[in-house]
Amino acid sequence: MGSLELRVKYGIWSRPNYAYGVCNAALLARRLGVPGISVIEFGVAGGRGLLALEDIAARVSRNLGVRIDVVGFDSGQGMPPPADYRDLAHVRDTGYYQMDHDKLRARLAGAELVLGNVNETVPAWLAREKMLPVGFVSFDLDYYSSTMQAFRIFEGPSAWRLPRVYCYFDDLVWPEFACHNEYIGELCAIKDFNSQHPDRKICPINMFRYMRIHDERWNEQIYVLHDFAHPLYTKNVMPTGDLYREIPL
Numbered sequence: 001m002g003s004l005e006l007r008v009k010y011g012i013w014s015r016p017n018y019a020y021g022v023c024n025a026a027l028l029a030r031r032l033g034v035p036g037i038s039v040i041e042f043g044v045a046g047g048r049g050l051l052a053l054e055d056i057a058a059r060v061s062r063n064l065g066v067r068i069d070v071v072g073f074d075s076g077q078g079m080p081p082p083a084d085y086r087d088l089a090h091v092r093d094t095g096y097y098q099m100d101h102d103k104l105r106a107r108l109a110g111a112e113l114v115l116g117n118v119n120e121t122v123p124a125w126l127a128r129e130k131m132l133p134v135g136f137v138s139f140d141l142d143y144y145s146s147t148m149q150a151f152r153i154f155e156g157p158s159a160w161r162l163p164r165v166y167c168y169f170d171d172l173v174w175p176e177f178a179c180h181n182e183y184i185g186e187l188c189a190i191k192d193f194n195s196q197h198p199d200r201k202i203c204p205i206n207m208f209r210y211m212r213i214h215d216e217r218w219n220e221q222i223y224v225l226h227d228f229a230h231p232l233y234t235k236n237v238m239p240t241g242d243l244y245r246e247i248p249l
């Protein structure tokens with residue numbers, strides 16, 4: 001229904017948050033002259049999110065002519081034991097969200113499923129140095145400790161990522177009893193990542209929801225990793241003839 005841009009603008013997708021991130025990452029890559037990107041889901045569980053990401057990536061890739069590799073990271077055995085109070089043990093526990101590996105693999109069209117604790121799989125995946133630059137990441141690992149480990153995806157040479165990486169954080173709200181705040185869970189991981197990295201910051205897009213047609217919850221869950229030292233960070237990505245080049249009388 002409608003063009004890709006119209007569908008992203010109005011959020012006509014089963015996961016409009018993923019569509020927004022993938023589409024904008026691909027557009028950014030194209031404007032930067034980067035031919036392909038990786039899009040990642042951390043925390044796959046049954047696989048509904050990864051299947052949605054695969055479908056979105058295929059449509060965006062066809063429309064924009066940017067190659068998109070899809071990758072999902074998960075333990076494959078559900079949640080590991082919580083490390084401390086920051087892992088929200090008051091609402092999560094060991095073994096939540098089991099995966100049926102065979103069933104999921106049979107449905108995947110080409111996405112890479114990386115199984116094991118992200119503590120080990122992320123450094124190993126990066127060490128292969130074969131991936132396209134990371135353009136979009138969905139973080140849905142629930143725990144502070146797991147999210148901190150997953151943030152290692154933003155380590156290594158700048159060629160391994162776009163200068164601005166679109167991110168979606170699933171666990172900033174719900175369940176209500178979690179009482180999310182910046183001292184526990186994903187919000188705490190974002191705060192600690194930012195304090196540990198002077199030239200890299202994960203931030204929301206200021207006033208993002210005012211740029212959207214529909215004000216939806218996920219608007220508050222879109223963040224961007226800014227890699228200020230990236231050689232492409234300052235490359236102008238506005239199209240020639242855009243509205244912001246002239247302010248006539």
Ligand SMILES: C[S@@+](CC[C@H](N)C(=O)[O-])C[C@H]1O[C@@H](n2cnc3c(N)ncnc32)[C@H](O)[C@@H]1O
Pocket residue numbers: 041042043044045046047048049050073074075076077078079080096097098116117118119140141142143145146149
């Ligand atoms: C809420 S579920 C993900 C749901 C999925 N994104 C969806 O939309 O359907 C959280 C997942 O994170 C995974 N997980 C949490 N900590 C992990 C870790 N340290 N390493 C690997 N996987 C982890 C669990 O196995 C679990 O499947």
